[in-house]
Amino acid sequence: AQKITQTQPGMFVQEKEAVTLDCTYDTSDPSYGLFWYKQPSSGEMIFLIYQGSYDQQNATEGRYSLNFQKARKSANLVISASQLGDSAMYFCAMRERSGYSTLTFGKGTMLLVSP
Amino acid sequence: GAVVSQHPSWVICKSGTSVKIECRSLDFQATTMFWYRQFPKQSLMLMATSNEGSKATYEQGVEKDKFLINHASLTLSTLTVTSAHPEDSSFYICSARWSEGIRGEQYFGPGTRLTVT
Numbered sequence: 001a002q003k004i005t006q007t008q009p010g011m012f013v014q015e016k017e018a019v020t021l022d023c024t025y026d027t028s029d030p031s032y033g034l035f036w037y038k039q040p041s042s043g044e045m046i047f048l049i050y051q052g053s054y055d056q057q058n059a060t061e062g063r064y065s066l067n068f069q070k071a072r073k074s075a076n077l078v079i080s081a082s083q084l085g086d087s088a089m090y091f092c093a094m095r096e097r098s099g100y101s102t103l104t105f106g107k108g109t110m111l112l113v114s115p
Numbered sequence: 116g117a118v119v120s121q122h123p124s125w126v127i128c129k130s131g132t133s134v135k136i137e138c139r140s141l142d143f144q145a146t147t148m149f150w151y152r153q154f155p156k157q158s159l160m161l162m163a164t165s166n167e168g169s170k171a172t173y174e175q176g177v178e179k180d181k182f183l184i185n186h187a188s189l190t191l192s193t194l195t196v197t198s199a200h201p202e203d204s205s206f207y208i209c210s211a212r213w214s215e216g217i218r219g220e221q222y223f224g225p226g227t228r229l230t231v232t
Contacts (some may be wrong), residue, residue: 022144
């Protein structure tokens with residue numbers, strides 16, 4: 001079974017609008033962390049935001065926020081006020097305490113921001 | 116954030132030759148380094164995890180004799196693709212972290228695009 005599921009292969013959004021990228025995860029480990037990375041066409045992986053399983057509040061980093069719904073095992077990324085430079089591939093990832101420090105990635109969502 | 120470099124950024128080699136890719140953590144000592152492979156429009160697939168001074172741990176299905184990983188120091192890891200074939204053409208990304216635990220951030224190199232002709 002997939003540990004990280006991103007059901008949206010591609011998303012379109014207009015500049016200045018908000019967009020939500022979906023991510024669901026599967027784990028029986030009570031201690032885990034969820035990450036979002038951005039990969040522009042250049043290929044580099046850029047860390048965006050982190051949410052720990054025990055964190056009481058949803059994580060926020062500038063225009064990025066994470067809608068963490070633990071019971072539903074979802075960790076959706078919300079990008080507010082989209083910019084043209086946000087066009088990229090976005091990956092959701094998880095690290096479990098029992099997983100020997102490895103990050104497991106979802107298949108990614110390609111986001112295209114139009115003027 | 117911390118910086119991880121990779122060299123070369125792209126390489127073209129002939130089938131049957133070997134290629135070495137270097138990964139360096141420039142401003143921190145990496146307790147653990149990771150090597151990923153990414154095919155076009157696909158996700159990152161972990162190939163192996165290595166700690167300084169010890170043998171790499173390979174993921175299931177990854178040939179350890181073909182993809183040689185050497186974690187020589189706390190700032191350098193190398194991946195050697197031996198006897199490369201066209202199907203080894205891919206984007207290889209290394210990653211490093213200095214702290215253990217769930218929150219320990221993992222920094223990625225810019226990747227190396229390998230083309231085997």
